[in-house]
Amino acid sequence: EIMLTQSPGTLSLSRGERATLSCRASRYVDSGYLAWHQQRPGQAPRLLIYAASRRATGIPDRFSGSGSGTDFTLTINRLEPEDFAVYYCQQYGESPRTFGQGTKVEVK
């Protein structure tokens, strides 16, 4: 199975700053089938980005995804209070689907 490694584990930032989250796959992710999900405390995850760079419906444009192959990035410009959460990358290029261990974006 494809293992996904996210870094850093925790990112301490202030409101208005930019967050850059990394997701590295143990091997090539077919067709860039990589998604990012946000999970706020006590809530279910929600889809932010799919196909590496496409924003899901209703997701603000301060969220952007990039990358291909084995290296992917989620960028959050101008952090808002509601953006402090845990972010998971997930690959769906092959079975089984796998998730990274998560990056927590916390208030500095």
Add this chain to the structure above:
Amino acid sequence: QVQLVQSGAEVKEPGASVQVSCKASGYSFSDYYIHWVRQAPGQGLEWMGWIKPNSGGPKYAEMFQGRVTMTSDTSIRTAFMDLTSLTSDDTAIYYCVRDPDIPEEDFDSWGQGTLITVSS
């Protein structure tokens, strides 16, 4: 709008079985896969398998083979996940997740989650 509404929290004893339901609304139930993902307390996300109502699967993650059964009932637009031989390691929030049958897209809508606690 799309909604996946799951059944309520349960407490089970070790060795017991549990069934979690996921009722869909706001879209054509048979046109989408339903996956199940779980999250142990304070941990990450773990994929369990999928079913496509009326047409596909189910397909299970290897670690759950023999213990999990995923079914659906299109007449009530509901998917079910049964897990047997529960241990404390199965204590987790269980989510159903919708998956469009489009190659580029994947988990686009999540249920609210169902907490299953296994304890004697």
